[in-house]
Amino acid sequence: LCHAAAPAPASQSSNKKHRVVFLGTPEVAATVLQRLLTAARQPDSQFEVSRVVSQPGKPKGRGNKSVPVPTPVELEAQGAGMVSGEQIWCPASAKDPAFLEALRQLQPDLCITAAYGNILPQAFLDIPALGTLNIHPSLLPKYRGAAPVQRALCDGVTETGVSVAYTVLKCDAGPILAQQKVDVDPDIQAPELLQDLFAKGATLLLEALPRVLEGQGPQLSSPQDEQQATHAAKLTREEAHLDFSRPALSLHNTVRGFAGWPGTSASFVLRDKNTGSLEAMSIKVVRTRALDSDIGLYKHLQSEAGPHSASEPVSGQQGMPVMWDPDTGDMLVPCQGVGSVLRVCVVQPPTKKAIAAGTSGTGCAKKRFAWLHSSCTFYSSGALEPFKLDPNRAQAPVGGSQSLEYNSYYKQAWSIGKDQACH
Numbered sequence: 001l002c003h004a005a006a007p008a009p010a011s012q013s014s015n016k017k018h019r020v021v022f023l024g025t026p027e028v029a030a031t032v033l034q035r036l037l038t039a040a041r042q043p044d045s046q047f048e049v050s051r052v053v054s055q056p057g058k059p060k061g062r063g064n065k066s067v068p069v070p071t072p073v074e075l076e077a078q079g080a081g082m083v084s085g086e087q088i089w090c091p092a093s094a095k096d097p098a099f100l101e102a103l104r105q106l107q108p109d110l111c112i113t114a115a116y117g118n119i120l121p122q123a124f125l126d127i128p129a130l131g132t133l134n135i136h137p138s139l140l141p142k143y144r145g146a147a148p149v150q151r152a153l154c155d156g157v158t159e160t161g162v163s164v165a166y167t168v169l170k171c172d173a174g175p176i177l178a179q180q181k182v183d184v185d186p187d188i189q190a191p192e193l194l195q196d197l198f199a200k201g202a203t204l205l206l207e208a209l210p211r212v213l214e215g216q217g218p219q220l221s222s223p224q225d226e227q228q229a230t231h232a233a234k235l236t237r238e239e240a241h242l243d244f245s246r247p248a249l250s251l252h253n254t255v256r257g258f259a260g261w262p263g264t265s266a267s268f269v270l271r272d273k274n275t276g277s278l279e280a281m282s283i284k285v286v287r288t289r290a291l292d293s294d295i296g297l298y299k300h301l302q303s304e305a306g307p308h309s310a311s312e313p314v315s316g317q318q319g320m321p322v323m324w325d326p327d328t329g330d331m332l333v334p335c336q337g338v339g340s341v342l343r344v345c346v347v348q349p350p351t352k353k354a355i356a357a358g359t360s361g362t363g364c365a366k367k368r369f370a371w372l373h374s375s376c377t378f379y380s381s382g383a384l385e386p387f388k389l390d391p392n393r394a395q396a397p398v399g400g401s402q403s404l405e406y407n408s409y410y411k412q413a414w415s416i417g418k419d420q421a422c423h
Contacts, residue, residue, distance in 0.1 A: 018047040018109040018213045021128070022073075023094075023116040025055045028198040030072035032114040032135060035202040037080050039209075046213050050106060052077040053099075055117055056090045094118045103127050110212065112205065113167065114198060122169050130212060132167040135201035137194060139179060140165055141229035144172035149197065150190045151232035153257035156249065158184050160193070162201040164208060166221060173229070175221035177212070178204040187289060189259035235262060242266040242285060244320075244333055248340035252290035259286070263348075266333075268322065284348035289330075294341040298323050298332045329358020 020040075022033050033052065040049050054077075057068030070078070077088045084090070091099035094116075100123050111132040113120070125132055138148035139161040145151075152160045161181040166174035180200050184193070211220060240262045242251050258264045264285045271278050301323040323332040331344035348354040 017045065018130075019050040019106065020047045021051045021053060021103070021106070021108045021111045022049055022114075023053040023111060023118075024073045024114040025071045025117045026115050027072040028194050029114040029116070030076040031195070032112075032198055032202045032205075033073055033076050035206060036112070037076075039206055046210060047110070050108060051087055051089060051103075052082060053089045053091070053094075053116070056092055094124050095121050100124060100127070111167075114201070120167060125167060125169065130215065130217060133177065133205065133212070133217075134165055134167045134172070134174075135198060135205060136163045136165060136172055137197035137201065138232070139163060139181065140172060140176055141224040141226065143230055143232040145232035146234040148232040149194050150235055150257040153184070153188075153190055153193065154253050156253045158186075160184055160197070162197040162204065164201060164204050165224075166217070173224060173226075175218070175223050177217060177221045178208050180204055187256070189256045189287070191260045237262045240264050244335045244342070246335060248294075248333075248335040248342040249290040251335065251342050252288045255285055255288045281350065283350075284354070285344055285346075286348055286354045287344075287346035289343040289345060290340070291343060294332055294343050295338065297325065298334060298338065298341045301326075301332065324358060329356060331357045 020036070022036055024030065024033060033049075036049055039045060040047055052073060054071045054073040057070045057074065059067060060069045070084075071090075074084065074088055074090065078084065082088050089099060089102070093099075103124070104127055108128045110130040111124075111128045112134075113132060114135045120132065136144075136148065137160075138144070138152060139159075140163040142148075143152055143160075149160070159181055161179055163176055164178045165172070165176045168174040182197065182200065208217070208220070211217065235258060239254075240258050242254065242264055244251070244266070255264045265282050266285050267280060267282050269278060269280050302321065305321070305323070320334045320338070322334070324330070325332060325343070328345075331347070333342045333344055335342055344357050346354055347357045
């Protein structure tokens with residue numbers, strides 16, 4: 001859909017209006033582009049969006065894997081009448097010589113980036129006469145880097161914000177043109193906060209744009225305090241598994257920060273109330289809450305439930321029983337030895353869509369839960385010979401007469417015989 005960038009003739013209005021080039025890729029960036037295009041169409045506008053630059057589209061879904069799907073930014077530009085390969089450029093790298101040459105011939109006055117996703121070389125930064133402005137969803141110099149919103153939520157911040165800053169070669173370190181602080185709701189998740197911050201960033205940008213186009217931007221900007229700088233590293237899948245030996249609030253913040261991609265998951269042992277059979281399952285945890293009042297509720301429900309039979313997952317360091325809120329159906333997962341409780345509201349079982357935790361569609365409504373450490377040892381009730389779970393092997397080592405089959409679709413989903421118990 002996007003071909004190699006080639007020089008295109010400037011429009012007739014480019015002699016009267018400042019040429020702006022926009023660079024972005026995901027949905028939040030498409031929202032910014034929409035605001036820019038709307039502003040550019042106003043009769044008194046001082047600028048036009050001459051070109052839109054996005055990353056190349058990628059195949060998605062189960063259809064034709066050879067056909068790339070345009071990014072949200074490319075789709076937004078196409079919807080505004082711009083043509084891929086002409087006004088829309090999708091170079092594989094911002095260092096591409098053909099792309100840089102086409103940009104030089106265009107002679108843009110200003111470049112604007114929002115979640116573009118490619119590193120801009122100095123050869124790029126030297127081209128626009130008025131520089132390059134970036135919308136960054138944090139209060140710079142805090143949370144520079146690839147995942148500012150996600151890392152801020154994981155840290156449990158109560159205040160964050162958005163910055164419009166000039167781009168320099170060092171990551172997110174340029175002078176700040178404008179900033180806005182934002183209070184953080186304790187239950188908001190990364191995709192929601194990202195959308196809000198980029199919307200506010202677009203407003204800040206449009207408010208400052210007239211003075212920037214008049215050449216006043218550098219005088220209106222302030223250098224960042226390097227002593228206050230922090231880094232927001234890219235998220236990894238390895239960080240996404242919940243460990244219930246951590247405080248509930250910390251886990252809740254992780255769920256919020258990792259929402260969307262890569263998401264979070266947790267391992268549980270399930271016991272069927274009717275048959276007594278056990279199985280271990282990895283479930284995606286989609287939405288949670290951390291309430292102090294849930295500690296008392298959990299202990300009350302646990303006392304009413306009474307002691308577990310020997311064939312059920314036992315309480316202790318390796319596993320603790322999960323309770324269900326009788327009013328909401330939410331899972332109440334003990335953390336830190338019931339020092340705190342994580343309320344799990346929405347889950348996504350293997351091969352299913354996200355649903356409320358208490359919904360019968362989870363396949364867990366009639367089963368008892370206990371959370372499971374990745375190092376949990378299982379015992380055959382006959383010989384009591386232990387064997388360890390090994391997520392990296394097709395079949396776990398066998399300690400008793402039964403084996404543990406490995407589910408290759410979910411790396412932490414196992415099926416366990418009914419005569420075994422978690423210790």
